[in-house]
Amino acid sequence: MFVAGDAAHIHPPTGGQGLNSGLQDAVNIGWKLALVSSGHASPSLLSSYDDERHPVIRTMLQLTGGLYKTTREEKDAKKGFNRSTNFYMLDINYRWSGIVMDDRVDPNSPEKKDTSRAYTGNDDGVHAGDRAPEAPELEVIRASAAASLEGQEPTSIFKLFKLTKHTALIFVKQNAIPPSSLPDVVLLDKAGHAFREYGVGDDSSQALVLVRPDGYVGAYVYGTEGLKTYTEALFGGAPVVAKSS
Secondary structure, rough: OOOOHHHOOOOOOOOHHHHHHHHHHHHHHHHHHHHOEEEEEEOOHHHHHHHHHHHHHHHHHHHHHHHHHHHHHHHOOOHHHOOHHHHHHOOOOOOOOOOEEOOOOOOOOOHHOOOOOOOOOOOOOOOOOOOOOOOOOOOEEOOOOHHOOOOOEEEEEHHHHHOOOOEEEOOOEEOOOOOOHHHEEEEEEOOOHHHHHOOOOOOEEEEEEEOOOOOEOOOEEOOOHHHHHHHHHHHOEEEEEEEEO
């Protein structure tokens, strides 16, 4: 049995986090249940629901509880209800999760275990476990019919994401790989938004970022070994399911 939203965590109404956190719970467990029920992932994947969401909810309860206390004690009600940017919930992350992979971070390092909030202005870009950032002004070089990008020029990263599947973002230098050799979509980042937001530097010949169905970065890797490690952690031990004709 899995519980989410108010069934899993009751907190003061201050901060307005009930609906937001409940939806995040549902999306987090939803894509994992879909993979397991379809036979594409091992049931062990479901344990990551509590591993990922419990620390987030604990922090949220501390914030809403603190705001409630401040509001009650502050004589100036307006001043007491001045919310910080933490309540926007845009910097929530799962960097510590056992099902995220980042080639740039030692899995045993304090940085990997750091549960601080992302996007604080002192970072070098997105990390595995962070919410995938938007990147606008992308020129469509090639797009398959399945990508649904026809007539959308310029486009953005968010228009590529699907709630039903992982999205693989392959960052390469212009002309490094012929567009015809890549499936689905080829985009040109003329303004540099995508490379900057995803922390891909000029010294990187290639980077692969896998975005989970819930919009969080599952993997940030540079080669096939990192990709293999991530997919084995996510899908390892799953039975093979034959597609019906």
